[in-house]
Amino acid sequence: MHLKKVQHIAIFLIFFSLVSQRFSVFAQKNILELLPGSEKLIYDENKKTQRLIGNVRFIYQGNKMFCDSATYYEKEGIVNAYGNVHINKDDTLNLFCDSIHYFSKIKKAKLWGHVRIRDREYKITTDSLEYDANKGQAVYRHGGKIENILKKEILLSKVGYIYPDSKNFIFSGNVRYNTPNIKMTTDTLKYQYLQKKVYFYGPTKITTEDNVITCSKGWYHTESEESLLQKNVQVLQESTIIKGDSLYYHPKKGLAIGRGNIFYADTTEKISFQSQYFYKNDAKKINFITDKALCSYLLEKDTLFIHADSIFVFSDSLKKVTSAQAYHHARFFKSNLQGRCDSISFLKDKGFMEMFYDPIVWSQNAELKGVKMNAHLKDSVLDKIEILENSSVVMEVDSSLYNQVYGKEMFCYFLQNELHKVEVFGNSQTIYFPEEKTDKDSIFEIKRSGMNRIYSGDIKVYLDSGEVKKVVYLTQADAVFYPFNLINKEEQFIKNFSWNPLLRPKRKEELFNR
DSSP states (O other): OOOGGGGHHHHHHHHHHHHHHHHGGGGSOOOEEEOTTOSEEEEETTTTEEEEEEEEEEEETTEEEEEEEEEEETTTTEEEEEEEEEEEETTTEEEEEEEEEEETTTTEEEEEEEEEEEOSSEEEEEEEEEEETTTTEEEEOSOEEEEETTTTEEEEESEEEEETTTTEEEEEEEEEEEOSSOEEEEEEEEEETTTTEEEEEEEEEEEOSSOEEEEEEEEEETTTOOEEEEEEEEEEOSSEEEEEEEEEEETTTTEEEEEEEEEEEETTTTEEEEEEEEEEETTTTEEEEEEEEEEEEEOSSSEEEEEEEEEEEEEOTTOOEEEEEEEEEEEEEETTEEEEEEEEEEETTTTEEEEESSOEEEETTEEEEOSEEEEEEETTEEEEEEEEEEEEEEEESSSSOEEEEEEEEEEEEEETTEEEEEEEEEEEEEEEOOEEEEEETTEEEEEEOEEEEEEEEEEEEEEETTEEEEEEESSOEEEEEEEGGGOOGGGSSOTTOOOOGGGSOSSGGGGGOO
């Protein structure tokens, strides 16, 4: 996100301070000096008034004033000027309007009709303007336009408040700010000059070359480019989007911190985040999410969802995602593969995912378990899973029968996301219930007559749809077949047998279930 161009707003707002301070010349000594050119002067001794008519020119409190007619109330200290009013200060500031009323005792001025204030760089246009020196406030209430003549900057609003003493400025009502490089619309805009901050309230939209930003509240520092966006925040760039309740952004430091209903997506990297807290540091090449954290990675024909208490996503110098790490109560889900463990490490380019601390993985009717697992994705498709220590694969064949494989280590191979081969090394145990197909009137019937129990050192098991089709012994084997009525109950299940269908997430929303 590049908000640097927003800082131009500070330039013309400083002009308000200069203009407002120049209004203060009205507080000088109350002497009216008539210049040559007036057609008629009428003095009322009783009312102590001076009326000038026709091509009126005079100097009052150091300002040159021109108009069609003017009345000066000496006792009240009031000057009223009418028709083609023009006030000039030091040949640098010019003010035009249809009429002006200045009350020197209460230090207030009112300008009416086609008001224009202009210096060598800026021009203010409005219908009417009021200035109160006691409050240090200048106000227009019926629409105003501010232009930077040199830089093509324009600000429009219905109401504008200018405070030269505190150097604060407030605009409200359909506020629009435009330059050749930025467009900004908001309901209310407040500028604090001493703090170099612009505050905006109400639905706000900021458009630059690289960003489209919307929110309902926030502030922006005109020098450091630091900003805070709040309520209904959305930041659109060419390939990324950030949404949330609140977003702190500091582009010079490469920082972004989001809170509340955060959503971040990078279409180029095919990755997105959801969480209640989001931290992005471009200098450290890291993204961090926590509190209902969910990371989504778009695969070729599927999406991999990863959830954990905290998730770190790392990038390279080109902001290309390289890896992700999920810590504590980690879960993942894709349409044909689900799993849970304590922590996950995922290397994006290599398609390599490590699972730590008693992981469980489900694929079709198979449940894989071990102390640690390594999953390999090939072209975004599951290719192999390595199971280390106390490895087991359990496949449900009906509600009470399970084909089972156990060993010290396993290598499980997948074909089109289906487990089709298991290599077991060390203390292998295989228990399965072979099926027998019979053709009866062109209808295949499947029957099971018993259980095979095989103990061996190393074996290979070939499967199809969760059914054991062939077992190859790599070392000497102890194999027994038990008819159902003679099954040894002590040998019906592998070591550390468990079946956990209730832990398996059936959709991504269930990743948050503990």
